[in-house]
Amino acid sequence: MDSSPPTLPxxxxxxxxxxxxxxxxxxxxxxxxxxxxxxxxxxxxKQDDLSLRRMKKRRLALRDQIALLQARLLPKEPA
Structure with a gap:
């Protein structure tokens, strides 16, 4: 059985x-x-205001996750 991670063709x-x-x-x-x-x-x-605010919060959370992951993936610059 192949234990390698799945890859894109x-x-x-x-x-x-x-x-x-x-x-x-x-x-x-x-x-x-x-x-x-x-x-x-x-x-x-006015009825959609709550769902709009929830989408904006989710977008901000995704942006934060993206920034953290990008920082983790970028190689550290030598001092």
């Missing part, structure tokens, strides 16, 4: 569970939320 060495993959998924989710928030803001009504 045509991209050898690109682990589907790697931090780089997670970063891409979070960036895509952030972009999706950005588009949804833009649409919801254009059609804003």
């Amino acid at each position: 045509g991209l050898p060495g690109f682990d589907l569970h790697s931090p780089q993959r997670q970063l891409i998924e979070w960036q895509m989710a952030h972009a999706d939320l950005d588009a949804l928030i833009d649409q919801a803001s254009a059609l804003a009504s």
Whole structure:
């Protein structure tokens, strides 16, 4: 049985569970939320205010997660 992590076809060495993959998924989710928030803001009504605020909070949380992961993935610069 093969115990190696799953990879994308045509991209050898690109682990589907790697931090780089997670970063891409979070960036895509952030972009999706950005588009949804833009649409919801254009059609804003008082009833949608709560869901709009929740989407914005989720977008901010994703942005923070992305920043932390990027900082972890970037090589440290020598002093």
